[in-house]
Structures are given as C-alpha cells and as structure tokens.
Amino acid sequence: MERNVALVTGGLGGIGLVISKVLSENGFHVVAGCRPNSANADKYQGELAMTHPNITVLPFNVGDYHECQRVVLDIEESHGPIKVLVNNAGITKDGQLKKMTEDQWQDVLSTNLDSVFNLTRAALGPMLERQYGRIISISSINGEKGQFGQCNYAAAKAGMYGFTKSLAQEVAAKGITVNTISPGYIETDMIRAIKPEIQEAIKSQIPVKRFGQPEEIARCVQFLADEQAGYITGSNLSVNGGQHMA
Ligand code: CAA
C-alpha cells in the first residue's frame, strides 16, 4: 500500500515536533527535518523510534536550495510520495533596524522565506504529476501586524502570504491547496528567548491572557492537511488568542 508522506521542516522544534506527532498519529509517515548537526536529532531520534516509529528524522538546511531539491527526491524515492509539506522551520534574530546587521537580515530571510521557495519548488513537480498536495506554511501574527524589533522576521513571514496566495491560484485546479497558519505567541524556546519582562508585557495584551500551546497549532495543521480540506486554499488561519484580529 502506498504511504502518505508528510514532510515537516523544523519537525523536532517546539511546534514542529507536535505537528510531526499529530500527523504521524493520523496515518502519515512523517519526515521531520532539523538542522544539520542538530542537538534535537540526538535528543529525539531514539525516543521517537520507540513512540512514533513512523517518524523519520532528516537533518538538512532549509536555506540551501540544492540540498532541498536533493532531499525531496530522496524522500520520494525512499519513503513515498510527499502529500503534505509543512514549511515550519524558522528562526528569530531580533533587533531594531537601526542596529540590524546584514547577517541578521539574510539569516532570517533565508531560513524563514527562501526555505518556503526551496522546498515548495522541489515538492511541487511531483504533486502536480499526481494532481494532489497540501502545502501549509507557518507564518506569524508578526507577519500580519509587524513587531518592534522584527523587520527581518515580519518581512519574511508577510512574504509567505504573497507566495501562498499566488501559488494557490497557479495550482488550484490541480488538486493542490496552499495555505498559511499564523500563530500568535506559542510557548516554545522561541518565546522563552524573549526577556521575561517583555514576555509579561506581551502576555498582558493577549485577550485570552496566556501564550498558546503547540498542540493548538498542530491541530490546525492536521485540519488543513486533511483530504477533505480541498476547498480551503489561499487562506490564512490566525491562531493568536485574540491578540490580533485582521
Ligand atoms: N514599542 C516601542 N518601543 C519599544 C518597544 C516596543 N514594543 N520595545 C522596546 N522599545 C524601546 C524601549 O522603550 C527603549 O526606548 P528608550 O531607548 O527610549 O529607552 C528602546 O526601545 C530599547 O531599544 P534597544 O534596541 O536598546 O532594546 P534591546 O536591544 O534591549 O531590545 C528588542 C530590543 C530585542 C527588539 C526587544 O525589545 C525585544 O525582544 N522585543 C520583543 C520582540 C518580539 O516580540 N519578538 C518576538 C519573538 S518570538 C516570535 O517571533 C514568534 C512569533 O512569531 C510570535
């Protein structure tokens, strides 16, 4: 029987690991990407082999175009057709623009936006041949509203909307949906890196008065990844506790 394969970039991170687990618990063989030499690969590989044997860990750099092309070909050959692509890998390198270095800009744009092109470009050909696919990119509330200290990150995350709405039009008649999910502040290491007093100030502005949980994003990914979600395309799903109502 042909396997349903899902590729989740950043699939061992705070949100990504829960996405990987939820998809694997719902019938997918999941390839969970992480960085080359990732500490998370050592941390989770053994554990996942016991609890979620249908998750394969695959280290590769999402910012490297050629590596992404090769990885997609390898996955299709060794695991089966990629039916779901979740562009989830991302980083922050916050700072006001007046102090931002070129590296801070390039690293964030490469990991958060070039990656979406790199992987979607690679996965799209086979999806078009099969006339089926689900492409889900994890954007951010800060791509919707902007954020002090995040010109780089907000630009990358906002870029995902233009990419998604354009590609959705190109492939709508081919059985492929393309959507974004825009989480608010979700309790992972990315949030824990913010100074505690700033975290508290942010939390106080969230109507539900708490940060979100990775499960609350993974559930949305599962919904959009479903075969029955075929009429949702070019959409953005905001999941932010009411912090920003677009
Ligand atoms: N609005 C207006 N002014 C602000 C401000 C804000 N939100 N935050 C800081 N400032 C002001 C301060 O009051 C201070 O002003 P004065 O100099 O007049 O006293 C000045 O900015 C301090 O600037 P610095 O550049 O010296 O501050 P810093 O280097 O200590 O910190 C920062 C800058 C790193 C951007 C810090 O403000 C910060 O971490 N902000 C939070 C950014 C944020 O929300 N990041 C989200 C990360 S998680 C994520 O990205 C996931 C997701 O998608 C939601």
Ligand code: NAP
């Ligand atoms: P996280 O725990 O830091 O996870 C980020 C993941 O991205 C990690 O698994 C990391 O790999 C991977 N990654 C980073 N650079 C990479 C590269 N060059 N190549 C391959 N993989 C790379 O962060 P998170 O909170 O789960 O964030 C996941 C996504 O959600 C990000 O796109 C983020 O911008 C977005 N988001 C997060 C929040 C939030 O509040 N947490 C809110 C809105 C949007 P390793 O496992 O090797 O470290």
